[in-house]
Amino acid sequence: MPPLPSLAEIESAAALVRPVVPSTPQYSWPLLNARAGCEVWVKHENHAPLGAFKVRGGLVYFDRLRQREPALCGVIAATRGNHGQSVAFAAGRYGFSATIVVPRGNNPEKNSAMRALGAELVEHGEDFQAALEHARRLAAGRELHLVPSFHRDLVCGVAVSALDFLRQAPPLDAVYVPIGLGSGICAMIAARDALGWTTPIIGVAADRAPAVALSFAAGQIVTHPSTTLLADGLACSTPNAEAFPHILRGVAGVVRVTEEEIAAALRAAFSDTHNAIEGAAAAALAALLQEKDRRAGKRVGVVFTGGNIDSALLAQVLAAA
Template identity: 55%
Template sequence: MFDRDDLDRATEVVHRVMPPTPQYAWPLLRERFGVDVVVKHENHTPTGAFKVRGGLVYLDRLKRERPTVRGVVSATRGNHGQSLAFAGRRFGVPVAIVVPHGNSGEKNAAMRAFGADLIEHGADFDEAKPRAAALAEERGYEFVPSFHRDLVTGVATYALELFTAHPDLDVVYAPIGLGSGICGLIRTRDLLGLRTEIVGVVAQGANAYRLSVEAGAVEPTARAATFADGMAVRVPDPQALAMISAGAARIVEVTEHEIADAIRAYHEDTHNLAEGAGAAALAALAGERRALSGRKACAVLSGGNIDRGWAATVLSGGIPVPA
């Protein structure tokens, strides 16, 4: 993985495009949970999610090394695709993105608005991936995996911002999709010599990483059933799994009800709108609040890209049902 020089260079790349995102300690969250809660606001990026950092670092390196690259292609549920489309426009690289059928309409619209050529294929993320790889061969594009050293280094810049502002954090809760965010946190914590616990969070209906950590090997699941689409992964990445197994304190599962409750808590206490994956960390923190008494905790709000219909359902007390 990356070293401190790599992380500092990535930070320069990211901060040329966007300022550091805030990390606020919200008093109403403290009243609600009885814990000092710092929120890392990765919903405050140009794409509304933390992934934009990785796309910028990946395309910056690719454009320097291969200035004549014909284009890139990847699979996504939305935020990774937005990050590549955003960075591709900045660096002049065509971007094709494969999404599963039934994907978020608003995330699809955002990717197209950033300039991506959007292709629908398969029933879920793991079925969209092989089509993206085949499309790369057909078009002569570079295939961009969803877990890659550049992507992890890029998203780790939010961890550097967080730990620089709050080096005294006792525990950080972070959602797990394919793993770039939590791996960036783990590596950055270790580079800074901190003792902060990092807790990974998965949805109960998409718990492949918890099962795999317990088994000590990749354990795919048959389904990834959650409205937190950023965590809807059936097949863990082996390299991410190794880093999470070695560096995370534990993996916590949260239910759809708990995720929805956390979205409502964010809206009521901070007036920020979180997508399902973005609220999962706060849901896990809420479930462990009694054990956190006297400690300083952080919840990573990894993104706010929730479709209006689902947001309306959650804020009115319901739970979205994915198509």
């Protein structure tokens, strides 16, 4: 298992990333504090240029890819949205063509955003796994480089933001981070460990995408179908084999949140912070609210990983209040 990026590596990545993606803010919102019964510090990755945390990882990955393979022309990736936007954006900056494979029925606004960034969009399959398998076939047939959803270089870029959060917020008693395929939470683990801190990191899984929570409890990878509608960024049926050992070692626990709790957290974020966030981001807040008695009077971090929610879905959730 390769080690997570060191402090020197993360700071080197920051020098590459920050001229393109400035540090996003972290705020403590009084209404949210009152709701949660503790001092909440929100890392607003929904304010990043593409509306999600992954953009930094793409920049670092493609910078190193261009150095390794200077003659490479094109790349391909499978995604539900935020990874694909990161790939399309960074590929364009480094002179690669980008093909993105998404499952049918994917968020139409994320699809439009990827096309706007210059990617060729291919719709295939009913879930992420089917899209990934098709991307692998296309990569072989078209001689394209397949960009993985989890890679040490991606983690290194994302860790720039995690390091900023831990350094710029007051000392935190715990941090809640949603888990998809693992780059976000591994970046937080890397940043904490690089600083030599012991801040507990709590992972969050959707109750209808429980594979990572089941795997954490079992101490080994467990596969389980994903049926979450609100938290597509957490719709992982099999935890990533490279990320999982780091999660198992570096996370204090994994909280499962229901679709109803995610919806309530979406409404809370909109009401208390005036931010529209996606379901995966709301899952982190939902987990804190689920554990509010345990965190009473503490200072707690929550990562709003992205804001790319379908407008019709957000309207439906807000109207349900």
